[in-house]
Amino acid sequence: MKPFTFGKPATAAEAVRAVADEPDAVFLAGGTNLVDHLKLGVAQPAHVIDVTGLTSADVRDDDGGGLVIGAGVRNSDLAADRRVRERFPALAEALLSGASPQLRNMATVGGNPLQRTRCVYFQDVTTPCNKRSPGSGCSARGGYTRHHAILGASDECVATHPSDMAVALLVLDARVHVLGASGARVVPFAELHRLPGEHPERDTVLEHGELITEITLPATPWSHRSAYRKVRDRASYAFALVSVAAALSLSDGRIDDVRIALGGVAHKPWRALRAEEALRGASPGEDVFRAAADAELADARPLDGLDGGNAFKIPLATRTLVAVLRELTAEERAR
Amino acid sequence: MSASRPPASDARTTGWPIPLTPWAPCRRAGFRRVGELPAEALDLVSRLGGQWSPRPDRRTRVRVSAPGEWVPPFYASYRKAANDLMTTESLGAARKVGLKVDGVTHELTVDPRRTLLDLLREQIDVYSAKKGCDHGQCGACTVLVDGRRVLACLMLALACDGAEVTTAAGLAGDDGELHAVQRAFLAHDAFQCGYCTPGQICSAAGMLREFGEGAPSHVTSPVADRPQWTDREIAERMSGNLCRCGAYAGIVAAVREAGDPR
Numbered sequence: 140m141k142p143f144t145f146g147k148p149a150t151a152a153e154a155v156r157a158v159a160d161e162p163d164a165v166f167l168a169g170g171t172n173l174v175d176h177l178k179l180g181v182a183q184p185a186h187v188i189d190v191t192g193l194t195s196a197d198v199r200d201d202d203g204g205g206l207v208i209g210a211g212v213r214n215s216d217l218a219a220d221r222r223v224r225e226r227f228p229a230l231a232e233a234l235l236s237g238a239s240p241q242l243r244n245m246a247t248v249g250g251n252p253l254q255r256t257r258c259v260y261f262q263d264v265t266t267p268c269n270k271r272s273p274g275s276g277c278s279a280r281g282g283y284t285r286h287h288a289i290l291g292a293s294d295e296c297v298a299t300h301p302s303d304m305a306v307a308l309l310v311l312d313a314r315v316h317v318l319g320a321s322g323a324r325v326v327p328f329a330e331l332h333r334l335p336g337e338h339p340e341r342d343t344v345l346e347h348g349e350l351i352t353e354i355t356l357p358a359t360p361w362s363h364r365s366a367y368r369k370v371r372d373r374a375s376y377a378f379a380l381v382s383v384a385a386a387l388s389l390s391d392g393r394i395d396d397v398r399i400a401l402g403g404v405a406h407k408p409w410r411a412l413r414a415e416e417a418l419r420g421a422s423p424g425e426d427v428f429r430a431a432a433d434a435e436l437a438d439a440r441p442l443d444g445l446d447g448g449n450a451f452k453i454p455l456a457t458r459t460l461v462a463v464l465r466e467l468t469a470e471e472r473a474r
Numbered sequence: 475m476s477a478s479r480p481p482a483s484d485a486r487t488t489g490w491p492i493p494l495t496p497w498a499p500c501r502r503a504g505f506r507r508v509g510e511l512p513a514e515a516l517d518l519v520s521r522l523g524g525q526w527s528p529r530p531d532r533r534t535r536v537r538v539s540a541p542g543e544w545v546p547p548f549y550a551s552y553r554k555a556a557n558d559l560m561t562t563e564s565l566g567a568a569r570k571v572g573l574k575v576d577g578v579t580h581e582l583t584v585d586p587r588r589t590l591l592d593l594l595r596e597q598i599d600v601y602s603a604k605k606g607c608d609h610g611q612c613g614a615c616t617v618l619v620d621g622r623r624v625l626a627c628l629m630l631a632l633a634c635d636g637a638e639v640t641t642a643a644g645l646a647g648d649d650g651e652l653h654a655v656q657r658a659f660l661a662h663d664a665f666q667c668g669y670c671t672p673g674q675i676c677s678a679a680g681m682l683r684e685f686g687e688g689a690p691s692h693v694t695s696p697v698a699d700r701p702q703w704t705d706r707e708i709a710e711r712m713s714g715n716l717c718r719c720g721a722y723a724g725i726v727a728a729v730r731e732a733g734d735p736r
Contacts, residue, residue, distance in 0.1 A: 142587065143586055145586035145630065171610060174629070174630060178608065215689065218689070221698070225698045228698065231690065235691055238693075239715075240681065241624050241625045241714045242625065245625065248584075
């Protein structure tokens, strides 16, 4: 492991300054991804700035029935919060489907959306990777692509975003509150993550030194009728092959409004706008659900690979999305 | 598991171990001529009083003498010495950390790169937490920090300042009475080789607390409901701890008994 200094500033503003002033400085929160990367040599910072305790570790109600979640809240605590379980079930389900209980006790709300891809080539410093080492090439193309993207990929990068929580936050219209050297700003969650394009080294739109301080969830007509389903290679403790978060509101037997996002299929949590469009105003039904999924996946570009490629993700995503919509529109769900 | 082989990270930073040459049986066994040891190793020996110990218990002192003399494999003790050196001299970046482990308070100077797991095992001789994968994938290093189960391999030691750490070795009561989970593991033969067991036990202890607080799991459905004490819940909640012997049936039975709410 490359040597680094360890800093523990007294305030979030000091931490931001400490990182913003040093190109080789990084924030440390739960550490579940960063410490692994330090060992692997994927991350080689000169300075590690511990922000534990510098942002809120509480979940509080806002004035409008929404929630304000401190960036220091641990994943397990957020998943266990009664308000989240009752009013934003997709978020609790997504959190509980990620990693293991020990890791969820460590991981934080601020760090989770910023975790890096689990692309095996990104994590193996002996192989070329445009995300880890820009311009070096992509080892995944023509390699093992089971966990890679079918939507929105570029020639440079076919990695997927690994976070479950982020997929749920996308359908809940979450907003990310960020503190930077030049002040605070708010980023809609849908705009936080990037597609790889020619710069796969950048996962998000955050500038170096910007620190997530809070994530807010507004009260919406659809958030309580929301769900997250994850499909993976084993029943627990694995990253998603495909996941679906969806939330919708019904009126007079029709879908009034709807939010859908897919995980495991793209460089970012994938907002399924075309599927939403196909569903808005429609009467729930198997054919409608399938047509919505087909519309979303029409542009999917599966990858060949040594392991047979990832074309299986298209029917898998279709069936998973249909199943989630069926669950959300079932009568007994309305309670 | 070889406790005597230094991790790759140490090999990079210290130039140790010397690569094995396949033609010399004693080399294959790890023996070295003193003259072939890295200069910094010899430097360490002198600083440590000219003695190395071959085993973690450090009772048997071995004198390192003339170059050319064959010396037994000192990996474990060399690693310990190298870690001590790393601790005190690394780039001036070392910092103090204070923490309580199994009821004992420690004030230590720590290299920023050191994980909590390596602090436990290499710096204060607490071997109960095991190093399995060292990447957060197996759960063998599970300990309780301030009562919550976490992975010691993914925590920087300096981030644990002020923490209260409990390993499986510290779970028993002051009178030596085993924790309910430990008793159940014995009763149900919930292990084979035992390597993952301290992590399993700490994980189960942490899990019982989480369940008692009503925390849901992935298989709690609907997620807002209070979880039921079922084997399915137990298996999901213990899924962060792998057992390569496959003692899962015994583990589930032990945890079921230890946590039976009746």
